[in-house]
Amino acid sequence: MTLKYTILGFLASQPRSGYEIAKEFAQGFGSCFWTASAQQVYCELTKLKQQGEIIDEVISQAGRIEKRVYSITAKGEKEIINWLMKPTEPAKIREELGVMGIAGHLVDVSVIVSEIERRREFHFKKMRQMEKLDEPFVNKLELLDIKDAYMHIIIRRAISYQKEWVMWCDEAIQVINFSLQNSNIS
Amino acid sequence: MTLKYTILGFLASQPRSGYEIAKEFAQGFGSCFWTASAQQVYCELTKLKQQGEIIDEVISQAGRIEKRVYSITAKGEKEIINWLMKPTEPAKIREELGVMGIAGHLVDVSVIVSEIERRREFHFKKMRQMEKLDEPFVNKLELLDIKDAYMHIIIRRAISYQKEWVMWCDEAIQVINFSLQNSNIS
DNA sequence: ATCACCATGTAAAAGGTTACATGATTTT
DNA sequence: AAAATCATGTAACCTTTTACATGGTGAT
Numbered sequence: 001m002t003l004k005y006t007i008l009g010f011l012a013s014q015p016r017s018g019y020e021i022a023k024e025f026a027q028g029f030g031s032c033f034w035t036a037s038a039q040q041v042y043c044e045l046t047k048l049k050q051q052g053e054i055i056d057e058v059i060s061q062a063g064r065i066e067k068r069v070y071s072i073t074a075k076g077e078k079e080i081i082n083w084l085m086k087p088t089e090p091a092k093i094r095e096e097l098g099v100m101g102i103a104g105h106l107v108d109v110s111v112i113v114s115e116i117e118r119r120r121e122f123h124f125k126k127m128r129q130m131e132k133l134d135e136p137f138v139n140k141l142e143l144l145d146i147k148d149a150y151m152h153i154i155i156r157r158a159i160s161y162q163k164e165w166v167m168w169c170d171e172a173i174q175v176i177n178f179s180l181q182n183s184n185i186s
Numbered sequence: 187m188t189l190k191y192t193i194l195g196f197l198a199s200q201p202r203s204g205y206e207i208a209k210e211f212a213q214g215f216g217s218c219f220w221t222a223s224a225q226q227v228y229c230e231l232t233k234l235k236q237q238g239e240i241i242d243e244v245i246s247q248a249g250r251i252e253k254r255v256y257s258i259t260a261k262g263e264k265e266i267i268n269w270l271m272k273p274t275e276p277a278k279i280r281e282e283l284g285v286m287g288i289a290g291h292l293v294d295v296s297v298i299v300s301e302i303e304r305r306r307e308f309h310f311k312k313m314r315q316m317e318k319l320d321e322p323f324v325n326k327l328e329l330l331d332i333k334d335a336y337m338h339i340i341i342r343r344a345i346s347y348q349k350e351w352v353m354w355c356d357e358a359i360q361v362i363n364f365s366l367q368n369s370n371i372s
Numbered sequence: 373a374t375c376a377c378c379a380t381g382t383a384a385a386a387g388g389t390t391a392c393a394t395g396a397t398t399t400t
Numbered sequence: 401a402a403a404a405t406c407a408t409g410t411a412a413c414c415t416t417t418t419a420c421a422t423g424g425t426g427a428t
Contacts, residue, residue, distance in 0.1 A: 009289035033284020098219020101340030103195035154287030
């Protein structure tokens, strides 16, 4: 259901096309907390329109293909407000890398170490991406209105999530190296 | 596919029944990095048996219902080793709470603040749970062999994930309060 | 007695991914 | 000329969740 409410949220802040919403998930603010493919977005928009929570309008663009822009309806706004009042479900941890914890010893330690190094790079890049999203906010921290403050804290969460990963990778390699030294001594 | 490899991993470390594996996901080491219901576990075990990656043996217990204990086969071990050599897919962020970032202003600020406080409690408890799992390892940090080191680092990741959440909750409430003071002044 | 825990499964529904399908415009 | 971006959809498949189904043992 979160996909639905994220889309309603985007449309509550301003009318958008399916393509624009999909982009929010791929690179924009949506990428801070949720993922959805373009296919999912188009599919959900069709459903939401049928249920009267959003309406669409075809906009013709000069020298461009026309696009279908969606807006939230009063019914849709009621729906999202109702949802926001309910407690959120914490994300379930689903981390492939964890399998190493039980079965890592079945492969050479170099496989594990280089995988952790690869992940460090990945999360470092992600962290930088998230920091870019935060730029408009960190540059006026003293002047954030409540709407900006909400966006800022969500982006901050995404940044520290990635940062925590980077720090964990460094720590993990240290622990592995220390353990290897131990086994050499004995 | 991760469910499959997590189960193979558990069985690679020792033979277990479906119930025991389900418990690992619910409260044990599995809960550090993956979630799976008992239904999923039983279903996957049936599939893995059909594919010859695990074998089962019915164990009768004194004064208890008999249980079906599974062990990994040579084929299964080959499968998991092959999988461990491949790069891991980082988890996709799916965090309901993020919707607040776009639509939080549609409800009263007290709704948001009390939700963040509720989440702080939740993650604090989770952190304590994960710390309990780490106890056998932190008590002999100097003596960890590589198998222990792998388990320890995965648990450490789970701990710092929860810790990061707790710190974020505190920071988020501060940012919100600061923003509210701003709007009162102007 | 009631609750927690042990123990194992099936089936339907919901949610998400991947593949298929198409085609124009803008930038390099 | 090729690649990236704009623009929208359908269908099949895979994964996950929820509901259904059952019943014994041990502790309070």
